[in-house]
Amino acid sequence: xxxxxxxxxxxxxxxxxxxxxxxxxxxxxxxxxxxxxxxxxxxxxxxxxxxxxxxxxxxxxxxxxxxxxxxxxxxxxxxxxxxxxxxxxxxxxxxxxxxxxxxxxxxxxxxxxxxxxxxxxxxxxxxxxxxxxxxxxxxxxxxxxxxxxxxxx
Amino acid sequence: xxxxxxxxxxxxxxxxxxxxxxxxxxxxxxxxxxxxxxxxxxxxxxxxxxxxxxxxxxxxxxxxxxxxxxxxxxxxxxxxxxxxxxxxxxxxxxxxxxxxxxxxxxxxxxxxxxxxxxxxxxxxxxxxxxxxxxxxxxxxxxxxxxxxxxxxxxxxxxxxxxxxxxxxxxxxxxxxxxxxxxxxxxxxxxxxxxxxxxxxxxxxxxxxxxxxxxxxxxxxxxxxxxxxxxxxxxxxxxxxxxxxxxxxxxxxxxxxxxxxxxxxxxxxxxxxxxxxxxxxxxxxxxxxxxxxxxxxxxxxxxxxxxxxxxxxxxxxxxxxxxxxxxxxxxxxxxxxxxxxxxxxxxxxxxxxxxxxxxxxxxxxxxxxxxxxxxxxxxxxxxxxxxxxxxxxxxxxxxxxxxxxxxxxxxxxxxxx
Numbered sequence: 225x226x227x228x229x230x231x232x233x234x235x236x237x238x239x240x241x242x243x244x245x246x247x248x249x250x251x252x253x254x255x256x257x258x259x260x261x262x263x264x265x266x267x268x269x270x271x272x273x274x275x276x277x278x279x280x281x282x283x284x285x286x287x288x289x290x291x292x293x294x295x296x297x298x299x300x301x302x303x304x305x306x307x308x309x310x311x312x313x314x315x316x317x318x319x320x321x322x323x324x325x326x327x328x329x330x331x332x333x334x335x336x337x338x339x340x341x342x343x344x345x346x347x348x349x350x351x352x353x354x355x356x357x358x359x360x361x362x363x364x365x366x367x368x369x370x371x372x373x374x375x376x377x
Numbered sequence: 378x379x380x381x382x383x384x385x386x387x388x389x390x391x392x393x394x395x396x397x398x399x400x401x402x403x404x405x406x407x408x409x410x411x412x413x414x415x416x417x418x419x420x421x422x423x424x425x426x427x428x429x430x431x432x433x434x435x436x437x438x439x440x441x442x443x444x445x446x447x448x449x450x451x452x453x454x455x456x457x458x459x460x461x462x463x464x465x466x467x468x469x470x471x472x473x474x475x476x477x478x479x480x481x482x483x484x485x486x487x488x489x490x491x492x493x494x495x496x497x498x499x500x501x502x503x504x505x506x507x508x509x510x511x512x513x514x515x516x517x518x519x520x521x522x523x524x525x526x527x528x529x530x531x532x533x534x535x536x537x538x539x540x541x542x543x544x545x546x547x548x549x550x551x552x553x554x555x556x557x558x559x560x561x562x563x564x565x566x567x568x569x570x571x572x573x574x575x576x577x578x579x580x581x582x583x584x585x586x587x588x589x590x591x592x593x594x595x596x597x598x599x600x601x602x603x604x605x606x607x608x609x610x611x612x613x614x615x616x617x618x619x620x621x622x623x624x625x626x627x628x629x630x631x632x633x634x635x636x637x638x639x640x641x642x643x644x645x646x647x648x649x650x651x652x653x654x655x656x657x658x659x660x661x662x663x664x665x666x667x668x669x670x671x672x673x674x675x676x677x678x679x680x681x682x683x684x685x686x687x688x689x690x691x692x693x694x695x696x697x698x699x700x701x702x703x704x705x706x707x708x709x710x711x712x713x714x715x716x717x718x719x720x721x722x723x724x725x726x727x728x729x730x731x732x733x734x735x736x737x738x739x740x741x742x743x744x745x746x747x748x749x750x751x752x753x754x755x756x757x758x759x760x761x762x763x764x765x766x767x768x769x770x771x772x773x774x775x776x777x778x779x780x781x782x783x784x785x786x787x788x789x790x791x792x793x
Binding site for chain 1: 728729730731732735736739746747748752755761762790791
């Protein structure tokens with residue numbers, strides 16, 4: 225297999241694609257949103273449980289998608305849990321820049337999280353796949369804002 | 378004509394034929410191109426490319442109005458192309474051939490003119506569960522405006538739409554049956570001759586969406602007794618930007634114009650305008666002057682090769698590809714009816730269609746992944762999307778081997 229394909233499908237992505245973390249429903253979620261990419265038929269729901277201090281206590285997703293979108297959703301749940309809403313939004317902005325080839329600016333306190341998300345940077349060379357990687361994140365932001373539905377096209 | 382007739386009637390030499398298609402000689406991502414997406418759009422032989430550029434280089438002017446040499450020549454080329462399409466479909470009259478932008482516009486034309494003029498609230502249109510969005514949405518738009526009823530004939534597990542599925546929906550209120558000749562997703566060939574006979578017996582008109590059919594099998598609109606037949610040039614190895622709507626003369630005459638503008642009028646005053654006769658009535662504005670002759674060149678190309686021989690070549694490839702793909706563990710072919718053209722939709726247990734297409738692309742293999750503009754059909758088979766390999770007159774067994782090898786790579790990468 226060629227190296228550029230390996231850049232896109234890194235081991236971590238393949239692992240999270242096969243064995244997604246936190247793919248489940250949160251019964252007492254207080255925020256959720258549906259995300260849809262009509263182009264490829266991917267659909268997912270992001271569930272959030274945010275406490276009174278604005279900290280994300282639990283986060284999960286449900287749905288089926290390609291390896292990139294599933295791995296991205298899985299990794300997202302792992303880096304988002306325990307963060308404040310503000311930090312989650314900052315991570316979204318940084319991740320979006322990472323995936324689209326923009327300038328990634330993130331604060332020092334979120335450096336470790338951004339390092340973990342870096343495995344998805346390969347999508348920037350595949351414009352069609354950027355939407356796969358960002359679907360879960362757009363849905364997360366929609367859930368934070370209590371928008372019921374978001375689509376990436 | 379690149380292929381001499383005598384030679385064309387000899388053995389089907391796919392390697393010679395491939396040499397007619399310059400794009401097949403270019404590498405993609407450092408590998409030879411394996412083009413398996415002709416169902417979305419077919420590649421063009423040099424004769425088609427030359428026909429279009431020749432018009433611009435030697436005979437280009439606007440048509441139907443210039444009183445000078447170039448305009449007369451361009452008009453003659455354009456109208457001669459209409460006669461080529463007439464012969465290709467075996468239409469009774471050349472003026473029953475209307476040039477549009479594509480199949481989508483051809484269907485929309487019928488919905489907007491025949492549909493608006495002749496369909497009343499409660500009238501029924503029958504389509505099938507395997508239609509492309511372009512044979513669903515125009516009728517939904519008409520439903521919003523006219524209150525018509527759309528009935529959908531179900532698709533069987535093997536991808537077939539049996540005749541009874543359609544005849545069972547016919548009622549005295551059925552005004553139109555609008556069905557694909559061949560499914561763009563499953564390759565299913567519908568029994569259109571029988572459908573047309575049954576629909577006519579019930580008093581309904583029939584539109585056949587031939588976008589996926591004209592390159593795979595000979596079509597005779599008179600023998601079929603089709604009321605309308607639509608197709609696109611670009612899937613027939615011809616140029617983009619040109620489609621065809623065949624319609625029976627009496628129907629086209631009874632229908633109001635589609636768009637208003639130049640070329641489609643006889644007289645215009647601010648009080649009232651009168652329409653030009655067929656076919657100009659439906660061809661408002663400057664058409665695809667350079668592309669229409671290129672469509673004629675594409676028709677000449679496939680006709681010289683022989684649609685029967687093309688079909689036989691493609692059917693051999695379909696059998697070979699189906700057998701090799703079916704042997705891949707965890708691979709499911711969607712659409713297994715024996716009545717099918719060279720289109721294979723498939724899903725893999727271990728990988729999403731987009732991941733399949735990505736890995737295939739890396740190996741130089743171009744397939745389509747997605748819902749193929751047929752979301753209801755995806756739902757019918759319980760998949761969000763499929764990967765689709767489709768074969769044209771220039772594909773060979775090496776293309777199939779490359780496809781299977783690349784699918785094996787997908788499994789290596791994504792298998793547990």
